[in-house]
Amino acid sequence: KNQVEQSPQSLIILEGKNCTLQCNYTVSPFSNLRWYKQDTGRGPVSLTIMTFSENTKSNGRYTATLDADTKQSSLHITASQLSDSASYICVVTRDNTNAGKSTFGDGTTLTVKP
Amino acid sequence: NAGVTQTPKFQVLKTGQSMTLQCAQDMNHNSMYWYRQDPGMGLRLIYYSASEGTTDKGEVPNGYNVSRLNKREFSLRLESAAPSQTSVYFCASRSEPGSRNQPQHFGDGTRLSIL
Numbered sequence: 001k002n003q004v005e006q007s008p009q010s011l012i013i014l015e016g017k018n019c020t021l022q023c024n025y026t027v028s029p030f031s032n033l034r035w036y037k038q039d040t041g042r043g044p045v046s047l048t049i050m051t052f053s054e055n056t057k058s059n060g061r062y063t064a065t066l067d068a069d070t071k072q073s074s075l076h077i078t079a080s081q082l083s084d085s086a087s088y089i090c091v092v093t094r095d096n097t098n099a100g101k102s103t104f105g106d107g108t109t110l111t112v113k114p
Numbered sequence: 115n116a117g118v119t120q121t122p123k124f125q126v127l128k129t130g131q132s133m134t135l136q137c138a139q140d141m142n143h144n145s146m147y148w149y150r151q152d153p154g155m156g157l158r159l160i161y162y163s164a165s166e167g168t169t170d171k172g173e174v175p176n177g178y179n180v181s182r183l184n185k186r187e188f189s190l191r192l193e194s195a196a197p198s199q200t201s202v203y204f205c206a207s208r209s210e211p212g213s214r215n216q217p218q219h220f221g222d223g224t225r226l227s228i229l
Binding site: 004009034036041042043044045046049089102103104105106107 | 118154155156157158159204206217218220221222223
């Protein structure tokens with residue numbers, strides 16, 4: 001069964017600290033993996049996209065890694081800010097030519113406290 | 115640039131009532147999608163449209179119908195609402211299904227409660 005599992009389910013950190021969110025998947029075949037940020041009451045917004053050959057990609061204070069051999073990805077947030085409080089969703093796509101073949105994780109809810 | 119616009123933002127229905135959720139995008143995207151998001155769960159695909167004139171079932175299509183009215187608009191209809199359809203509904207669009215680096219662009223959702 002194609003699955004995407006994220007951990008932890010929720011996380012609370014102090015402003016200025018770093019954190020790492022995990023995503024493990026069993027989706028096969030693999031086309032790409034995306035991380036989205038979803039603010040409360042809003043739709044998800046793409047942070048990073050990685051294909052099979054990419055193992056690191058950065059977007060400002062967000063750095064995503066991918067290990068296609070172990071089927072694991074992580075999202076590292078550096079020097080957290082209050083505005084980083086959101087849900088972070090990992091999405092793995094099996095076939096990028098078919099619009100329906102993406103599996104969403106349940107998300108990690110991050111709370112950044114002052 | 116508005117992106118993906120969903121209407122209404124909130125709606126309360128009684129069991130058995132029908133309604134249509136509207137979605138429009140102004141990015142000239144080919145693909146459009148409808149998802150539902152329930153508490154503690156990932157987004158689940160209801161229906162999608164890879165291009166104007168085509169629609170396909172996703173993971174949870176039962177109880178829903180869709181219409182790709184034109185390239186801009188993709189509507190979701192509940193013919194006879196049930197309490198199990200209480201959820202937040204998101205519409206998304208993407209430029210080309212085969213474009214490796216293009217993410218989906220999401221609207222801000224319709225919060226639907228069915229009593």
